[in-house]
Amino acid sequence: xxxxxxxxxxxxxxxxxxxxxxxxxxxxxxxxxxxxxxxxxxxxxxxxxxxxxxxxxxxxxxxxxxxxxxxxxxxxxxxxxxxxxxxxxxxxxxxxxxxxxxxxxxxxxxxxxxxxxxxxxxxxxxxxxxxxxxxxxxxxxxxxxxxxxxxxxxxxxxxxxxxxxxxxxxxxxxxxxxxxxxxxxxxxxxxxxxx
Amino acid sequence: xxxxxxxxxxxxxxxxxxxxxxxxxxxxxxxxxxxxxxxxxxxxxxxxxxxxxxxxxxxxxxxxxxxxxxxxxxxxxxxxxxxxxxxxxxxxxxxxxxxxxxxxxxxxxxxxxxxxxxxxxxxxxxxxxxxxxxxxxxxxxxxxxxxxxxxxxxxxxxxxxxxxxxxxxxxxxxxxxxxxxxxxxxxxxxxxxxxxxxxxxxxxxxxxxxxxxxxxxxxxxxxxxxxxxxxxxxxxxxxxxxxxxxxxxxxxxxxxxxxxxxxxxxxxxxxxxxxxxxxxxxxxxxxxxxxxxxxxxxxxxxxxxxxxxxxxxxxxxxxxxxxxxxxxxxxxxxxxxxxxxxxxxxxxxxxxxxxxxxxxxxxxxxxxxxxxxxxxxxxxxxxxxxxxxxxxxxxxxxxxxxxxxxxxxxxxxxxxxxxxxxxxxxxxxxxxxxxxxxxxxxxxxxxxxxxxxxxxxxxxxxxxxx
Numbered sequence: 158x159x160x161x162x163x164x165x166x167x168x169x170x171x172x173x174x175x176x177x178x179x180x181x182x183x184x185x186x187x188x189x190x191x192x193x194x195x196x197x198x199x200x201x202x203x204x205x206x207x208x209x210x211x212x213x214x215x216x217x218x219x220x221x222x223x224x225x226x227x228x229x230x231x232x233x234x235x236x237x238x239x240x241x242x243x244x245x246x247x248x249x250x251x252x253x254x255x256x257x258x259x260x261x262x263x264x265x266x267x268x269x270x271x272x273x274x275x276x277x278x279x280x281x282x283x284x285x286x287x288x289x290x291x292x293x294x295x296x297x298x299x300x301x302x303x304x305x306x307x308x309x310x311x312x313x314x315x316x317x318x319x320x321x322x323x324x325x326x327x328x329x330x331x332x333x334x335x336x337x338x339x340x341x342x343x344x345x346x347x348x349x350x351x352x
Numbered sequence: 353x354x355x356x357x358x359x360x361x362x363x364x365x366x367x368x369x370x371x372x373x374x375x376x377x378x379x380x381x382x383x384x385x386x387x388x389x390x391x392x393x394x395x396x397x398x399x400x401x402x403x404x405x406x407x408x409x410x411x412x413x414x415x416x417x418x419x420x421x422x423x424x425x426x427x428x429x430x431x432x433x434x435x436x437x438x439x440x441x442x443x444x445x446x447x448x449x450x451x452x453x454x455x456x457x458x459x460x461x462x463x464x465x466x467x468x469x470x471x472x473x474x475x476x477x478x479x480x481x482x483x484x485x486x487x488x489x490x491x492x493x494x495x496x497x498x499x500x501x502x503x504x505x506x507x508x509x510x511x512x513x514x515x516x517x518x519x520x521x522x523x524x525x526x527x528x529x530x531x532x533x534x535x536x537x538x539x540x541x542x543x544x545x546x547x548x549x550x551x552x553x554x555x556x557x558x559x560x561x562x563x564x565x566x567x568x569x570x571x572x573x574x575x576x577x578x579x580x581x582x583x584x585x586x587x588x589x590x591x592x593x594x595x596x597x598x599x600x601x602x603x604x605x606x607x608x609x610x611x612x613x614x615x616x617x618x619x620x621x622x623x624x625x626x627x628x629x630x631x632x633x634x635x636x637x638x639x640x641x642x643x644x645x646x647x648x649x650x651x652x653x654x655x656x657x658x659x660x661x662x663x664x665x666x667x668x669x670x671x672x673x674x675x676x677x678x679x680x681x682x683x684x685x686x687x688x689x690x691x692x693x694x695x696x697x698x699x700x701x702x703x704x705x706x707x708x709x710x711x712x713x714x715x716x717x718x719x720x721x722x723x724x725x726x727x728x729x730x731x732x733x734x735x736x737x738x739x740x741x742x743x744x745x746x747x748x749x750x751x752x753x754x755x756x757x758x759x760x761x762x763x764x765x766x767x768x769x770x771x772x773x774x775x776x777x778x779x780x781x782x783x784x785x786x787x788x789x790x791x792x793x794x795x796x797x798x799x800x801x802x803x804x805x806x807x808x809x810x811x812x813x814x815x816x817x818x
Contacts, residue, residue, distance in 0.1 A: 268526075268539070268542060291511055295504060295507065297502050297507065300507050300510065300511060303511075304510070304511065304514050307514075307515070307518075308514070308518070311518035311521075314522070315518070315521060315522070318522075318525050319521075319525065321420070321421065321422065322420045322421065323419060323420035323421060323422045323479070324479065324482070326420060327479065327482040327483070327486070328482065330482075330486055331482060331485050331486060331489070331517070334485075334486060334489040335489065335514070337489075338489050338492045338493075338510070341492065341493060342492065342496060342502045342506075342507075344498070345496055345497070345498050345499065345500065345501075345502055346501055346502050
């Protein structure tokens with residue numbers, strides 16, 4: 158049962174990470190982020206007690222809500238000049254990242270004793286796509302989405318080696334803090350553009 | 353009572369209270385400065401872990417404060433670090449009203465200082481990476497105040513510092529396995545690579561330092577200066593913790609070679625880029641990069657001498673960058689610009705600011721009789737004994753910053769037609785600039801006044817101290 162759940166979570170993470178990377182509509186991006194945290198919780202739950210893993214979903218949804226609420230009233234598109242044009246280019250870049258992930262995942266598994274393959278692939282998908290995202294944007298919302306994606310991938314790996322409640326709490330603070338900083342930067346940007 | 357309550361929770365709660373009244377810039381700055389000064393004084397006077405008698409009343413300050421199964425531990429050996437951190441913070445907050453740094457700096461700065469102390473106190477120490485990340489998040493509203501478009505520098509700073517956290521956490525876990533002898537040699541190498549990447553992001557090591565000149569240009573210079581002094585200092589102390597705790601790491605020769613190469617590249621590139629900058633904020637950024645490079649070079653000298661030079665570099669760095677940031681803030685407030693082209697004749701309008709600018713840049717370049725010289729001299733001497741070319745590259749880098757200082761001076765005294773000299777600084781600005789300049793001279797001429805206290809910082813690092 159957990160095997161099927163793990164595979165489903167990896168597929169979910171792949172779809173949401175790709176959606177976050179390709180979508181130009183903030184509503185779709187924020188929704189994808191919220192769904193992404195469900196996949197993260199499933200993979201984290203393979204190493205942590207379920208009650209603790211559920212915190213990931215709750216915090217992720219709070220982060221998505223904070224970012225979404227700040228964007229209400231803004232145009233749906235988030236076009237940017239520096240964004241490389243064409244979905245084909247972005248799809249090819251994402252495909253290359255996925256290819257690299259599949260290639261290096263057996264090696265990465267050896268680093269973490271007790272890690273499952275689905276956790277490795279899921280974590281690497283998020284880290285790889287998040288870094289790709291960060292490398293191609295200068296917009297605050299996209300930067301925050303990229304950082305949250307990278308951190309989610311890291312949290313999947315770190316859950317395998319660390320089960321401390323303090324670490325879980327501090328990671329919650331970091332995730333929520335990033336979302337709040339994102340909300341602040343989005344508000345400041347709008348105020349700055351209006352000034 | 354626990355030490356963490358005094359030096360971590362009390363300032364953090366005070367910072368939260370100050371945030372509620374942050375519209376009153378002068379008041380919050382004075383309270384933050386007073387609290388920081390009080391905490392530095394308490395760190396100097398109160399014995400941690402021993403009984404204290406107040407007449408009939410007896411108490412003791414416990415070293416450890418438990419949080420969710422982990423500890424915040426502050427021992428007597430940590431008090432020199434506490435004194436240094438809170439004295440720097442007090443000095444910075446004291447000058448806020450004269451620098452016009454905005455209402456965010458005092459409350460957020462005090463909160464960040466408390467978090468940096470928490471990062472130094474948390475056990476296991478690798479959790480410091482998480483606390484430093486929270487400090488980074490708190491610093492964003494200072495760098496990008498409301499009503500101002502978000503700069504690229506602030507975003508890159510956020511990205512780089514956030515990426516540092518996972519690397520350092522993983523490294524801490526891996527190194528624990530290596531230290532216990534459970535890991536293979538290959539895992540030790542992987543840990544080394546991850547450690548290098550983590551600290552490269554955290555300390556803005558070449559080539560990840562692009563955000564430093566950007567925030568120095570885009571943000572208020574006094575705020576940027578605070579970040580450039582406090583955050584790398586915490587990162588460097590965390591690095592020392594790694595070295596002190598893991599014998600395997602201390603005995604890796606490759607580490608010292610890598611640190612030396614990285615340090616030289618940072619000093620050289622920082623100095624050369626500084627020489628060609630037309631924006632004084634960016635010059636400050638490159639000076640900060642050079643200072644981090646010098647700290648890495650000091651550590652590369654190894655335990656004993658390296659640790660001593662590292663400790664001696666900290667105070668000149670703080671005073672030099674502090675004085676430079678304050679000067680740039682005064683110039684920015686009075687002229688509205690930090691571009692050299694627009695600052696011609698500055699010495700006739702703001703003579704004290706122009707003098708302090710020159711003094712601080714010369715001190716950061718390591719000129720004799722100024723604060724930066726004694727530690728720089730010890731560093732160059734140590735480097736020359738190991739590798740003369742390395743020392744010469746460092747001298748070349750510092751010449752670049754010296755060139756930037758001379759360009760600033762040339763621009764400041766340039767006048768196309770005779771103008772009447774005037775003192776444009778306010779009385780308060782004259783006082784704080786005078787204190788900064790005096791500190792540069794006193795520490796430079798009489799280094800023996802501060803050196804013993806700075807060397808006491810090493811008491812917390814038993815494996816690195818001579």
